[in-house]
Amino acid sequence: MSTESINHQVAKFASELSFEQIPDNVILRCEELLLDTLGSIYAGSTERPVKTILAFAQSQGPLQGSAQLLPHAGTSSPYFAAMVNAAASHMVEQDDLHNSSVFHPACVVFPPALAIAQSIGASGKEFLTACVVGYEIGIRVGEFLGRSHYKIFHTTATAGTIAAAATVGNLLKLTPSQMLHALGSAGTQAAGLWEFLRTAADSKQLHTAKAAANGLVAAMLAKNGFTGAEAIFDGKQGMGVAFSESPAYDKLNNQLGTRWALLETSFKYHASCRHTHPAADALLSLITKHDIAIEDIVQVTAHVHQAAIDVLGAVNVPTTVHQSKFSMGTVLGIVAYKKFAGLTEFDEALNDPNIHTFREKVHMVLDKQIDDAYPNKWLGKVTVTLNNGKTLSEFIEDPKGDPGNTLSRPEIEAKVTRLMQYRGVATVEEIQKVIQWVWELQTNEHINSLL
């Protein structure tokens, strides 16, 4: 492979990876990540931004088609199913995250994969293979674009377009050459700016919706002979030059087929921005260990990496539930009072005076040790001052859900059950059906509706 360009190597891997080449533990984790994501899609489906995108899809797309609009039995064309399900999947901030790429793979990989697999009647093994491709490629693109990219761009949107194209391209059996064109057409559509965070706008849902849909467009066009840039990653006017101050091209083909980046993906335990999790778990540990009464706390310092300040710094006093998930003070307040920051806890917290008071006691400081370790490790550290003048600190290495502290299948089922029951979206029977559908996926000969 060494004489081929990096672009060709990525395309070849994405085109040619087969189920047999993937280790069992990668497939099993992929199933778990899929189930986790379906929970997020169900929970997100009732939110206003998702319903607005659904209404758009229904006004501009066919009202019936070969792909399912989750959570229920509505259908549309694969393009719109991918768009709507991807919008829902990232909505409640419970979908997975890959640490070193700061990229949420699930929301841009599973929705287009499901839509196309249903449409062409792919097998469960073909579906899982394509999803592994999406994780492996998307994560490497996130790593290649790096921290300077993430300061301005929402990596899940930009790298996500490539991930979706690679996923769909593998399902559509694109040749390496067609896959190269699909990656080119995906990369030239890659977009998504963080600016929306400042006013808690709805763009995050648009980003995942469009990354999934645009990647699907790129792969479907390539299947029919539409061409894209050959050197979309490392060309003179390609993604590296356009989107990064220090593009790390060697990350793109880093141990393709031997390092399984999917296994490094974290489940989200709390329903908040992932940048709040390390401090949240450190605070929870500190409170439990020292049996602290919350009202005795007068100040909390969250020691964080720079990206946490970049992303969370824009939120001071949250005015919506979604925005409160990006408020370090709110998240730490919920964890302090409720010991867990799930969807229901966030809904209750928005107008809770205790949480408001606690939020004012929290501030973030940049910590060199934590910043140096990031994004490979998301270390957690808090310092708490009590009203007796005492100061306590706590440090945690792996937030709950991280690969080093992952969720078991029963814990994932419990999380997914909570998510699918949120606002009564699914019945207990439906939840059981979905869980069973996922655990039996490897023997599924032709994917169709989940229900």
Add this chain to the structure above:
Amino acid sequence: MSTESINHQVAKFASELSFEQIPDNVILRCEELLLDTLGSIYAGSTERPVKTILAFAQSQGPLQGSAQLLPHAGTSSPYFAAMVNAAASHMVEQDDLHNSSVFHPACVVFPPALAIAQSIGASGKEFLTACVVGYEIGIRVGEFLGRSHYKIFHTTATAGTIAAAATVGNLLKLTPSQMLHALGSAGTQAAGLWEFLRTAADSKQLHTAKAAANGLVAAMLAKNGFTGAEAIFDGKQGMGVAFSESPAYDKLNNQLGTRWALLETSFKYHASCRHTHPAADALLSLITKHDIAIEDIVQVTAHVHQAAIDVLGAVNVPTTVHQSKFSMGTVLGIVAYKKFAGLTEFDEALNDPNIHTFREKVHMVLDKQIDDAYPNKWLGKVTVTLNNGKTLSEFIEDPKGDPGNTLSRPEIEAKVTRLMQYRGVATVEEIQKVIQWVWELQTNEHINSLL
């Protein structure tokens, strides 16, 4: 307006501009630009990349709808009609260009405007007003992003997404606040890299298709309450920071409502990349003035601005007709031998040994005077060496089609007739109908099919 942010001022203008506020000469020129564009759409409709995008639209969208798929009577939803017609409009490199923004407004303004106007039954005046909005805003976004942006990004794709959103938003009667959200949702979707040029890939058609369609999405979502970044232009993580080394924010609200940038738009006379036109016209003038036999020419130097080298430099030996439109040597060869570089002339040139030989004699050099004037003026200069050792130079100020050397209505009708007849797409009767439809647009109460 001075206390409002630039983002708000742009949104307010785009929302509130009315037909009565627009000078007559702007409306008349808008009609001419529309007719010119319809010619380009018809001519582009038979090309492979456009047909591939059409096939995608027909596989993923409804097979009937409220908007017309040009050139004939097929229909789809406005989303897909905007996408397909925008893909066609830029295909043959005959659509208009605004000089100082290096932005092709027509291809991202007229297709979404037509699709939405047909869908809601807007009047001709409402349609023209919205199109003027799209030109004024899109051009200013191109100017704001500037030359550093254009070095890597296809401005027609990025600024085009904003232009399309502003156009559709005006037609949908968005309030200024809704328009602000539409601009935010458009800006966060803005994408399009020049990398595809290096291998003559099809991305240019994807860029215009997606800019038109994505802008339409942004406006339709905003109409239904979907929010976007408030400071998409000048925010800390907005378009200026993301996309430009020297964002000129003051260009965005520069004389909004008093300077009509639409009037500064050039018609394309030759069917090639606009960066070839100044040199082409200078060479034509030199050959005519000195009555030169083409075979006596041994060398041609095209003195150009830097952007010409950035865009055209990637093409050496063109392998497709589309790529040959980005080859300075091919364009100058056609002009030398045929005196005009239209669609038919390009088709014939690809395998013409005379053109191949001429191409080898041409090279470009950066010229300080020309680069300093660019992009406000696109000056043309060539130096020709003859086989008798003599050297001749020619300089032109305004290429044919520029505002200072514009096309008359009969010249536009003649150009459009040539375009619509290309490959027999339209009959003489259809051409007459389309021309009449445009010239009567101001009295059209409810826009529907052109035919």
